[in-house]
Amino acid sequence: MANAEIQALIDLMARLPGLGPRSARRAVLHLIKKRAAVMRPLAQALMQVADGARECLVCGNIGTTDICDICRSDKRATGEICVVEHVADLWAMERSGVFRGRYHVLGGTLSALDAVGPDELRIPRLETRITEEGASEVILALGATVDGQTTAHYIADRLSGHEGLSVTTLAQGVPVGGELDYLDDGTIGAALRARRSF
Amino acid sequence: MANAEIQALIDLMARLPGLGPRSARRAVLHLIKKRAAVMRPLAQALMQVADGARECLVCGNIGTTDICDICRSDKRATGEICVVEHVADLWAMERSGVFRGRYHVLGGTLSALDAVGPDELRIPRLETRITEEGASEVILALGATVDGQTTAHYIADRLSGHEGLSVTTLAQGVPVGGELDYLDDGTIGAALRARRSF
Structure with a gap:
């Protein structure tokens, strides 16, 4: 258990998708080690994006x-x-x-x-x-x-x-780099139906 | 590709251990959605810990x-x-x-x-x-x-x-909840040598 302030940071990090409590702890210790190079810039970037982010009025991006x-x-x-x-x-x-x-x-x-x-x-x-x-x-x-x-x-x-x-x-078919053996039947079927001359 | 400011945030997030470019993108989109509840508090907690974190002079914690x-x-x-x-x-x-x-x-x-x-x-x-x-x-x-x-x-x-x-x-032995079948030989050997009366 870390100090209360650090634990609060770990708990917030653990709420990110893809991070759990363990990886949040690792990430926080890593950040504390790289305070100047990563932690402060990350805090600033987060604040900037939190202030500035908005949906495009035209397309929703x-x-x-x-x-x-x-x-x-x-x-x-x-x-x-x-x-x-x-x-x-x-x-x-x-x-x-x-x-x-x-x-x-x-x-x-x-x-x-x-x-x-x-x-x-x-x-x-x-x-x-x-x-x-x-x-x-x-x-x-x-x-x-x-x-x-x-x-x-x-x-x-x-x-x-x-x-x-x-x-x-979009066309449906075999993904680039895909091996037939690993593809699901639906994709193979779709690729076959949409076959094109070679 | 996101807007430059958001991409900069994604790049910083992707440098955390346990996150790659894909999960960093997911995390940033999640944060933007939860701006008030997670993103701002996270930015503040990061800044606070970046400013305050130090090693204990006695023990190094x-x-x-x-x-x-x-x-x-x-x-x-x-x-x-x-x-x-x-x-x-x-x-x-x-x-x-x-x-x-x-x-x-x-x-x-x-x-x-x-x-x-x-x-x-x-x-x-x-x-x-x-x-x-x-x-x-x-x-x-x-x-x-x-x-x-x-x-x-x-x-x-x-x-x-x-x-x-x-x-x-520390004692060496079978981890709590550990199944023998999944343990390495070294651990089983150590646990056997350190066996105790039941």
């Missing part, structure tokens, strides 16, 4: 400005809007570096059980954006889960009224 | 005062000094709640390879304490590793000159 970097950049005005469930998915798409358009973060999936309807998911906002920005393509990059695909179908239905708008979705 | 809570408490003046390698070990001993004496944190083990000698390990300080505090027992609670046991033997040798001082070490 998290940044430190009212309109996020992507929505502000003219280069990203390609007429393509990629719809994702969570901010983490947007960041993952950005890391791949392939998509050059803009995003729309739903904030989850439709769920009757949790009473999440279209209005909770920025879906009306997506429709407004399509009109306002004159979008030509909406890419549904939702999870390959039941909830994700239900939500994708709902959105595709709802957008069918927009003339000249193409609604697409 | 980490606390926020020059002399730690344990060394200041008269109740802990039992004449027993428990020697541990690291502060984390001291905390682990305290959690068990069994030991009521004081500690001495070496800060590591003797190592010819890393040029760690007795003077780097607060061993002279331990001898002074034994005399000053009139200690009756030194418990060597060092790791059951080659380095830990080498250090234990060295300390035991060095303390052999103190009259009336008993030098003890």
